Amino acid sequence: MNKITINAAQQRYVIDCGEGYTCLGFANARDHANQIASKLGHADLSFTNEDYATLAGYEKYSRAVQAWSQSPLTRTTYVDPGTDAKAARVLESCRTRERKVRLILGDTSTGEPWLEEHDVVGRIGRSTGSLKVPLLIEPGEHGGSAILCACLLAIVDWESGDFLYRHAAYREADLSIKPSGDADRSWSVLRREEVVASFRDIGKAGAYLAFMRGATIEPRVFQ
Structure with missing residues (x-):
């Protein structure tokens, strides 16, 4: 079993994988556990105030992911907590239709784009594993990077230039x-x-x- 330690200063769990380390933010662990608990109808998997930033909280997050992996929903696409439901639907439609798109990512509270030029043009794929997250697969590639779904400001159809999705706060870069x-x-x-x-x-x-x-x-x- 991986060894888990707490980095309180950086607000994250540090996971010793044996040949390296990976990290998971306290807020991410809580939000994913709460989202899974809600979708599965398992209130016992939701975080309490006492779970946040504790090893017990990480254990609850792990149990939530395990519960998801054993449910029929594990065959569906899993998006980040806080993702706009319409953005999730558009991503899934683009994935099933193998549609080439342009993603515009940024701060959804201000609508300010991040001006990303890499990993934003391609088709939508999906990862393997328990949580099958959307991927942006660039032309000519077979794999890609996970999309920050909760940070989507717009999804643009590449062929027509039409906006398939536009966040309510989105504004073009000045x-x-x-x-x-x-x-x-x-x-x-x-x-x-x-x-x-x-x-x-x-x-x-x-x-x-x-x-x-x-x-x-x-x-x-x-x-």
């Missing part, structure tokens, strides 16, 4: 292009006067700006 004064990278893209990217030619700067505002432009155009 970006502008200005000369940088740098001979090597003459053009800068700014967000509210802060430089977020620099380019040698204005065409790439424009493509980057359009992509970050939701346009379906291949990232390789500006990378």
Whole structure:
């Protein structure tokens, strides 16, 4: 059995896997256990105030995951706690239809995009294991990275450019292009006067700006 220790300063469990370590935040353990308890109708798996940041809490989280793995729901797609139900439905529809999409991730409380350019274009897949989470699989790849479902601001259909999902708080990034004064990278893209990217030619700067505002432009155009 893995050895579990508590890192109170960083608010996480540290799991010794034998050949390395992995971590799980206290809040994540609580939220996943509570979500599973709710979906399975097992109130005994929900966290109490005394469970938070304790080894007993990690044990309860583990029991919740085990209970999920033994239920019929383990065959369904599992999304992060706090994921918008509509976003989850759109992801699943895109997965079953093998639809190529563009994901826009960010802060769902402010609607501010993170300006991610990697791991945001591809089709939706699904992991194996007890909790089968959505994956973003880039063109030409067979596997991919887990999607931060609770941080989805928008899902854009790649072919049409239509927004399949738009979070209520989402707002397009406030970006502008200005000369940088740098001979090597003459053009800068700014967000509210802060430089977020620099380019040698204005065409790439424009493509980057359009992509970050939701346009379906291949990232390789500006990378």
